[in-house]
Amino acid sequence: MTIHADKPRLDPATLRDLTRNGEGPRLLDVRTPGEFRTAHIPGSYNVPLDTLREHRTELLHHLDEDVILIxxxxxxxxxxxQALAEAGLPNLRVLDGGVTAWETAGGPLTRGPERWDLERQVRLIAGSxxxxxxxxGLFLPGLHLIGTAVGAGLTVAALTNTCAMGMLLAKLPYNRGPRTDLDTVVAALRGSS
Structure with missing residues (x-):
């Protein structure tokens, strides 16, 4: 079930106009802290998807304005x-194409140490x-079926728009980056009020 399916996504040019004067909607980046640290839209707050899902009702008290999810x-x-809408937050929009589209459109990014994003890591692991x-499998008959299982998993990932391998890789220390717990998120959101 998708909430707000009729609501248009926000394109990078419109977001740039909304944030040009330093004000505008609250930007929540739901990637892992490691991904966020590598590159993020200036003024955005990192609220990893797992943290958001687990603590969405607590976060509602700090998200009473328009929110753009990235x-x-x-x-x-x-x-x-979907998670925030189910919890009762009405003013939500998604940046169409995410940080990738923002960067392609010439939007500024705050950069940190380079690291591979999760999608690239999944492609490396699955392909390997x-x-x-x-x-x-040429030498040990039947071993090739492991590759078939990985292919089936990638197919399910595409159909369900989830990725078990990506979720597992996100838990590795390399991808976690600095710890982002509810207290850290709330302190950052309060500091911007």
């Missing part, structure tokens, strides 16, 4: 939109498993 491409932001088991 991720890498828009998929996780859409999941955050398929190649290794495919080649090893």
């Amino acid at each position: 991720c890498r491409s828009g998929a996780r932001a859409a999941q955050a939109e 498993i398929v190649v290794v088991t495919g080649i090893a």
Whole structure:
């Protein structure tokens, strides 16, 4: 079930106009802290999707204005939109195409240390498993079926717009970056009021 399916997504040019004077809607970036630290839209707050889902009712008290949800491409932001809408927050929009579209449109980014984003990590791991088991399957019959299982998992990930491998990779220390818990998120949101 998708909430706000009829609500148009926000394009990067419109977001740029809304934030040009330093005011405008609250920007919540739902990527992992590691991804956020690598590059984010200036003025955005990092509220990782897992934290948002788990503490959405507590966060509602700090999100009484228009909220723009941001991720890498828009998929996780859409999941955050659904979670917050189900909790009762009405003024939600998703940045269409996420940080990727924002950067392509020439939007400014605050940059930190470079690291691979989750999608690229998933492609590396999945591709490596398929190649290794495919080649090893020439010598050990049946081993190639592991690659088939990975392919099936990627198909399910595309159909459900979720990714178990990505969720597992997000939990690695490399991807977590600095700890982002509810108290940290709330303190940041209060500081901007």
